[in-house]
Amino acid sequence: QVQLIESGGGLAQAGGSLRLSCTASGRTFSRSPMGWFRQAPGKEREFVATISWSGSRTYYADSVKGRFTIARDNARSTGYLQMDSLKPEDTAVYYCAARASSFSEVLYNRESDFSSWGQGTQVIVSS
Numbered sequence: 208q209v210q211l212i213e214s215g216g217g218l219a220q221a222g223g224s225l226r227l228s229c230t231a232s233g234r235t236f237s238r239s240p241m242g243w244f245r246q247a248p249g250k251e252r253e254f255v256a257t258i259s260w261s262g263s264r265t266y267y268a269d270s271v272k273g274r275f276t277i278a279r280d281n282a283r284s285t286g287y288l289q290m291d292s293l294k295p296e297d298t299a300v301y302y303c304a305a306r307a308s309s310f311s312e313v314l315y316n317r318e319s320d321f322s323s324w325g326q327g328t329q330v331i332v333s334s
Contacts, residue, residue, distance in 0.1 A: 209233040216328030229286040229303030237281035238308035245299035300327040
């Protein structure tokens with residue numbers, strides 16, 4: 208497993224942007240598919256976006272498609288979630304997750320697919 212630390216959360220106005228970062232310890236991150244999930248108050252945690260180990264393949268939840276962009280820099284062991292055109296309904300705690308290293312180009316979108324999780328970063332979008 209790797210240790211993951213999210214950063215970049217905060218307060219934004221509707222229509223604004225934020226960029227979340229997920230910094231990993233350990234060398235296996237560069238071989239690991241990763242994803243972003245979020246949990247709004249009173250709701251279940253839900254899938255947001257995922258990226259293959261190489262960064263060549265991505266997949267998004269319908270609710271964020273066209274507004275959010277997932278990316279990674281394996282040389283820096285860091286993943287990113289660029290969030291544009293934010294809406295109040297994007298308010299949630301955002302978590303990054305990594306799957307056990309596998310050089311996999313398969314895209315994963317279930318919580319059970321990921322073995323390492325960060326502690327989360329709060330995003331609040333005001334209207």
